[in-house]
């Protein structure tokens with residue numbers, strides 16, 4: 001199926017049946033923005049509904065809804081203003097822009113492909129079957145070293161910094177493929193959409209690039225809502241905005257998209273997970289960082305339990321979520337033979353993260369990151385707490401008090417205040433914020449030199465040993481205070497949707513032009529198609545009755561009573577919408593109140609009373625029965641027309 005996949009055919013169906021289309025197309029459209037039609041919108045909503053059930057409900061998470069417009073200060077603190085960038089380069093003549101790593105990737109992949117074409121052409125020549133003027137681009141012959149180098153660069157493409165990318169562009173003569181012009185060296189481009197809040201225009205803000213920050217800033221309230229119990233998770237679904245440099249590849253790289261994110265808060269000293277055993281035996285295709293760093297993309301199939309015990313995956317909680325992500329993707333219908341989990345390489349991973357894996361799904365654009373899952377350590381809560389002076393931490397009552405020694409600064413109050421006057425407070429705050437290792441250094445300096453220098457308030461203050469001592473004190477604590485670590489699974493709904501569409505798409509082997517989407521009953525926008533055999537008036541009351549019963553039962557159903565088209569034609573145009581079941585009303589229905597139900601992929605049919613068939617449909621939709629099982633109980637009847 002994968003081999004015969006034709007993206008142009010798929011795209012034509014998606015547009016014709018209004019799954020989704022470029023936004024504002026009658027005005028010429030804007031790259032990276034899409035409008036979803038009835039099928040696309042319902043598919044997206046169903047992916048979110050299953051996500052909510054699978055994560056929020058089954059894992060007892062606290063779902064919130066935060067603001068989209070975010071003050072600049074929040075995103076400065078989180079590091080986005082400085083670091084949420086991609087590298088951009090430009091065609092040196094036309095000024096066309098490219099995301100630098102994507103350009104390198106596209107050019108090298110094209111060269112490797114051209115080399116393969118050259119090999120095939122040579123083979124054909126030696127077999128005497130070369131077709132003249134067949135290739136539009138001349139095949140290129142690469143040396144073995146070039147092939148190895150290109151594959152190595154491609155395996156590590158996410159790991160390069162600005163200078164490394166610049167060097168690759170020069171060394172491998174990467175040019176704009178359309179014009180063959182050279183490109184400028186890469187530069188950082190911040191992906192956030194800037195805005196100003198309020199009429200004065202002096203309160204800078206951004207459209208959020210992810211949903212995570214709204215969850216972090218509400219951490220204390222969430223913890224309180226959870227009765228101070230740890231570990232726990234918050235969740236959020238909503239739009240995020242990124243001003244992508246060069247949005248190509250349809251829904252895979254857009255400027256406005258739905259994200260669903262979980263922030264799971266965990267004790268840094270205990271990252272075990274009480275439900276780990278439920279996922280420990282699941283086998284995943286893993287692509288660890290060290291394999292990629294050697295220039296390979298060879299995956300290894302290994303159980304999550306084994307991967308955690310071998311420390312390939314850092315901890316149980318991270319492993320647990322990789323397992324849950326896998327189960328979610330299976331549930332919605334992703335083909336697991338085209339799913340792998342790729343670990344971030346050292347440069348690629350944020351400096352504060354201790355491990356990060358992407359669930360990558362293969363589609364006709366290659367391996368695409370659809371879900372990121374990172375252990376972000378205590379970074380986010382720490383920086384927001386430091387900036388706002390709000391405590392974003394957990395206080396845990398200890399059964400056995402914690403007794404420990406720590407260095408503290410003891411200013412001599414009689415002289416310290418009068419000496420530093422209005423600066424005394426800020427100096428003291430600076431001293432209190434120092435770590436134990438910094439205090440250790442200061443103590444030895446104070447003991448040997450009799451004075452130290454402290455920078456505070458943009459000034460340097462000399463503190464002599466008569467003004468302050470640094471001593472070891474014994475502390476006894478009944479409460480342990482700590483900043484939780486955060487494990488963050490982050491889902492791009494649009495990327496999952498597009499991959500699912502590709503994985504579900506096929507052409508009926510016996511009728512090449514009949515396209516089908518094999519969406520499972522949970523995801524399919526309409527669950528049941530209801531259609532009369534012909535436009536005989538006798539059928540109408542049955543159609544109304546069946547549709548009403550299904551809809552009252554919460555089953556989305558679509559009636560296709562445009563009986564001018566043959567029944568076979570109507571089946572096939574609705575297979576194109578991925579409707580799993582079709583109920584047909586025919587003359588036998590009028591005489592004995594039985595109907596047929598047809599399953600989309602096998603096109604097999606069962607006949608039964610209206611009640612029996614409607615119960616069966618509900619069982620299929622709510623996962624209590626499957627078509628395969630039902631056919632063991634009910635006899636198949638001959639097809640009405642396929």
Ligand SMILES: Nc1ncnc2c1ncn2[C@@H]1O[C@H](COP(=O)(O)OP(=O)(O)OP(=O)(O)O)[C@@H](O)[C@H]1O
Nearest residue numbers: 242244252253254257369370371372490491492495
């Ligand atoms: N421009 C986009 N269009 C559609 N989905 C996106 C886009 N950027 C990110 N996502 C989705 O959001 C998820 C989490 O975002 P994250 O910040 O980890 O992505 P990213 O590493 O920036 O992605 P990429 O490297 O592909 O730009 C991704 O796994 C992806 O599914």
